[in-house]
Each structure stands twice: as C-alpha cells, then as structure tokens.
Amino acid sequence: AGGFRQHDDAGYRVVPQPPRPAGVSPKKVLLLGGSTTYSYPYVVDPGKSWPGALQQMLGPGFEVINAGLASATSAELLAGYVFRHRYLKPDIVIIHEGGNDVMAMMSGGYNPEYTHLRSAGSRPQPGRFDLQILKGAGWPAKLFYAANWNEQATVYAPARSSTPPSPSEALDRAMHAPTEGFERNLSLLVRNIQDDGAIPILFGFVQAREENLARNRPDLVGRERAWSIGLGRNLEIMQRIAKERGLIYLDPKDFATEDQWFLDNCHLDEIGEAAKAKFVLQGLQPVIQKSD
Numbered sequence: 001a002g003g004f005r006q007h008d009d010a011g012y013r014v015v016p017q018p019p020r021p022a023g024v025s026p027k028k029v030l031l032l033g034g035s036t037t038y039s040y041p042y043v044v045d046p047g048k049s050w051p052g053a054l055q056q057m058l059g060p061g062f063e064v065i066n067a068g069l070a071s072a073t074s075a076e077l078l079a080g081y082v083f084r085h086r087y088l089k090p091d092i093v094i095i096h097e098g099g100n101d102v103m104a105m106m107s108g109g110y111n112p113e114y115t116h117l118r119s120a121g122s123r124p125q126p127g128r129f130d131l132q133i134l135k136g137a138g139w140p141a142k143l144f145y146a147a148n149w150n151e152q153a154t155v156y157a158p159a160r161s162s163t164p165p166s167p168s169e170a171l172d173r174a175m176h177a178p179t180e181g182f183e184r185n186l187s188l189l190v191r192n193i194q195d196d197g198a199i200p201i202l203f204g205f206v207q208a209r210e211e212n213l214a215r216n217r218p219d220l221v222g223r224e225r226a227w228s229i230g231l232g233r234n235l236e237i238m239q240r241i242a243k244e245r246g247l248i249y250l251d252p253k254d255f256a257t258e259d260q261w262f263l264d265n266c267h268l269d270e271i272g273e274a275a276k277a278k279f280v281l282q283g284l285q286p287v288i289q290k291s292d
Contacts, residue, residue: 002044013038013066014046015055026063027291029054029284030085030198032077032189033096035267036206037068042267050268053277058284065090073100074185075114081189086196092287093193094280097186098238099205099266102230105177106165112181164219170226174233183237190245199287202242203250203280204235208262216264227265250283 005014020026031037031051039049046052046066055064067085069076074097081093109116165173186202193200207213213224220227235252242249261272268276 001041004045006040006046013040013049013051013068015049015051015064015066016047017055017063018060020060024060026061027091028088029058029062029064030088030090030093031064031066031068031096032081032085032093033068033203034072034100035068035070036099037066037096038070039066039068039267039273042263043270043273045270048270048273050273050276050280053274054280057277057281058288068096071100073097073104073114073117074182074189075118078185078189078192082192086192089196090198091291092199092201092284094201094203095186095189096203097205098182098234099207099231101179101182101234102174102227104181105173105179105230105233106170106226108165108173110178110181112178112184114181165223167222167226170223171229174226174230177230179233179237182234183241186238186241190241190247194245200245201248201250201283201287202238203283204238204252205231205266206252206255206257206268206276207231207266208257208264209259212259212262213265215262220265248283248286250280255279 008014031054035042037051039051040046043049047056049066051064051066051068055062058064065085065088067080069080072080077095077097085093104110104114104117107117164170190200190202207227208215210224210228213227214220214222239249239251241247255276257268257272257275261268261275263269
C-alpha cells in the first residue's frame with residue numbers, strides 16, 4: 001500500500017533494516033502497542049513510523065520489531081506476547097499502552113477479563129470468492145464488510161458495538177470503573193517478559209491535549225474530560241508497576257509534543273513520529289549503555 005511493503009512474511013509491520021556486517025547479531029527490541037505503534041495508515045512509509053525511525057537511530061546493532069496491533073488493549077498485548085512474540089527471543093520489550101484500555105472503562109458491565117468489551121471467538125476470514133465479490137461490488141459491500149467482519153482481533157473478537165455512553169456517563173465511568181483487568185494484564189505481561197530474560201520498558205500512552213481530543217474524533221465530543229481522567233488512571237498503574245519492579249517508565253508528560261503533530265486524538269504525523277522515536281531513544285540510554 002502506498003508504494004511500500006507494509007508487512008513482513010511473519011505479519012509484522014515492516015521496519016526497514018540497515019545493512020549489517022557479517023557476523024553481527026543485533027539485539028532485538030520488540031515494540032508492543034496499539035495503532036499508535038502499528039502506525040498504519042497514519043504513516044504510510046514504514047521507515048517514517050516511530051518504530052522505523054527508532055531503528056535508524058539505533059543502527060545495525062539493534063533490530064526493532066513492530067508488533068503493534070490496531071485497537072489492541074492490554075489483553076491482546078498479553079495474548080500476543082504469550083502465544084507468539086516471546087519466541088522471537090527479544091532482548092528489550094517496550095510496552096506502549098494505556099489508551100485503548102480506557103475503552104474497557106467506557107463499556108458497561110465491566111469484567112476484568114474484558115469479555116464486556118471483546119466477545120469470545122475470532123472473526124471469519126474472507127475466502128477467494130468473498131474477495132472477488134468485494135473487489136467488484138463497490139463501496140456499499142466494502143462498508144458492510146468493514147462494519148461486520150473486518151476488525152483486528154487476536155484471542156478476542158470485538159463485541160458488537162453499542163451506544164456510546166453519554167458525556168456524564170463517560171465521566172462517571174472514567175472516575176469509578178474498575179481497572180483490575182488492565183493492572184493484572186500488564187503485571188502478567190511484565191512478569192512473562194522478565195521470566196524470559198528480556199528487559200521490559202513501560203511507555204505511557206501519548207495523546208493530544210484535552211481541548212484537542214475530539215479533532216477528527218466526533219465520538220469524543222463532550223467526552224474529552226472523561227478520556228483524560230481514564231487515561232490518567234491507567235498511567236498511574238503503569239508508573240506504579242514500573243516502580244515496584246524497578247523498570248524504566250517513559251512518562252508521556254515528559255514528551256514535549258506540538259499540537260500540529262496530531263492527526264486526531266493520538267496518532268501523529270511523520271514529524272511527530274520522529275520526535276517520538278527520539279524520546280524513546282533517550283529513555284533507552286540506560287539499557288543501551290548497560291549492554292555495551
């Protein structure tokens with residue numbers, strides 16, 4: 001898409017690799033996150049996504065792997081790591097999360113297993129016949145497919161969408177909804193990474209200033225305060241887990257963003273992605289220096 005190869009043979013978003021001298025075995029840096037890590041279609045050139053820019057900054061001694069998954073919560077990140085990513089044997093794992101788990105707060109009937117947000121099972125895969133129909137049927141068929149089946153999923157398939165909470169309901173849920181699911185998912189993910197001998201780094205979710213959250217996100221109009229509060233609660237959990245386990249925590253408050261970098265509430269343009277990569281690189285320095 002866009003003239004670039006977007007995925008490698010294993011299904012990960014491409015991260016262009018620099019030439020490496022023969023015999024060099026790079027340290028692997030695995031990036032876990034949602035669409036703000038996956039970065040497509042917001043940044044079409046994989047080399048200009050923040051994972052791609054981080055690879056360029058780190059050089060041939062490191063191999064960055066973009067395991068971002070659009071709409072992923074901590075549940076999908078945990079499942080993806082346990083069943084798949086760990087076998088890549090990463091040396092460093094950066095977990096960029098906290099934002100998508102706000103959706104769990106906003107959905108009624110909270111369950112820490114996120115079954116109130118994701119329904120059990122997996123989505124159907126279109127066959128060759130289905131693809132031919134979609135190719136020639138025009139936009140109505142494609143829209144119907146996108147609304148009903150074309151959803152990112154791993155262990156869970158997205159539950160049928162329901163009416164979003166009113167602004168007052170959203171604010172109440174942001175302040176009082178349980179966060180047990182996020183905390184235990186993140187804790188278990190960190191423990192698994194450490195048990196595998198890798199170094200986990202927690203990177204809090206980056207979003208626009210509260211007054212700009214509804215830019216290109218009409219569903220957030222009137223709910224900006226709720227999303228800010230919900231994210232704040234999740235970031236506190238990330239910071240606490242990092243402190244308890246002696247981990248590096250990259251605080252998004254320390255990332256000096258510019259309003260014009262944001263395409264919506266959280267996705268960045270190429271300039272913002274480059275700045276994000278530089279911020280992460282600075283946070284990685286203690287680990288890099290220790291490994292030299």
